[in-house]
Amino acid sequence: MKISKGGNVFPLDFIPEISYMPLSVVITTFKKENVKRPLEGFGVLVPSREQKNGLKTLGTLFSSMMFPDRAPNDLYLYTTFVGGSRNKELAKASTNELKQIVTSDLRQLLGVEGEPTFVNHFYWSKAFPLYGHNYDSVLEAIDKMEKNLPGFFYAGNHKGGLSVGKAMASGYRAADLVISYLESSSDDKMINAGSSDY
Numbered sequence: 001m002k003i004s005k006g007g008n009v010f011p012l013d014f015i016p017e018i019s020y021m022p023l024s025v026v027i028t029t030f031k032k033e034n035v036k037r038p039l040e041g042f043g044v045l046v047p048s049r050e051q052k053n054g055l056k057t058l059g060t061l062f063s064s065m066m067f068p069d070r071a072p073n074d075l076y077l078y079t080t081f082v083g084g085s086r087n088k089e090l091a092k093a094s095t096n097e098l099k100q101i102v103t104s105d106l107r108q109l110l111g112v113e114g115e116p117t118f119v120n121h122f123y124w125s126k127a128f129p130l131y132g133h134n135y136d137s138v139l140e141a142i143d144k145m146e147k148n149l150p151g152f153f154y155a156g157n158h159k160g161g162l163s164v165g166k167a168m169a170s171g172y173r174a175a176d177l178v179i180s181y182l183e184s185s186s187d188d189k190m191i192n193a194g195s196s197d198y
């Protein structure tokens with residue numbers, strides 16, 4: 001990304017390296033008759049202490065419970081998350097290995113029997129920014145850009161929360177700031193903003 005200010009390149013070398021959490025999303029289906037405890041609800045989150053009981057996944061959404069037409073009538077469809085900061089290496093496991101892990105956890109949680117009838121797997125190498133120690137330097141860099149680049153406003157999950165809801169709130173806030181900025185600008189400033197490089 002290149003940003004210029006007043007015709008000169010605005011250096012971005014103060015932006016620190018950001019760590020991201022990797023995540024695998026594994027979609028499985030099981031025949032309804034092979035799920036002995038099909039819990040009603042949105043899904044389950046697995047607390048980290050449950051790792052000592054052999055559970056390795058982060059959580060599972062009961063997708064076909066929430067959205068019944070997501071799968072044929074005789075199947076349950078599950079969306080399971082593996083990896084994150086708890087288990088970074090496992091996020092990169094092969095589809096086959098993840099299938100075994102997910103099936104084993106769903107066996108404990110829901111009493112699934114046998115193998116899934118369908119498996120799909122998506123790997124997200126940078127699923128979320130990791131809000132860890134030293135993250136203040138990321139927030140400071142965003143603030144510095146907003147202060148030094150009039151008309152530049154940040155929106156997204158690097159600041160203020162990771163969830164869709166928080167990312168949307170951040171987008172609304174940025175949109176309000178853009179509108180105020182444009183409304184408080186002279187015509188001249190608006191023309192300049194329109195021709196800016198960023």
Ligand SMILES: Cc1cc2nc3c(=O)[nH]c(=O)nc-3n(C[C@H](O)[C@H](O)[C@H](O)COP(=O)(O)OP(=O)(O)OC[C@H]3O[C@@H](n4cnc5c(N)ncnc54)[C@H](O)[C@@H]3O)c2cc1C
Binds near residue numbers: 156
């Ligand atoms: C697997 C997974 C599951 C999740 N589950 C949930 C959940 O259940 N509930 C929840 O609340 N949150 C969940 N999240 C988190 C949430 O989805 C994200 O934190 C949030 O969507 C981030 O929004 P954003 O606008 O900051 O970024 P994004 O939604 O990633 O949007 C950034 C956009 O910018 C585009 N882009 C990137 N670089 C450029 C460029 N150079 N030029 C132009 N465009 C560019 C990208 O293509 C993308 O469209 C999940 C995230 C993942 C990865």
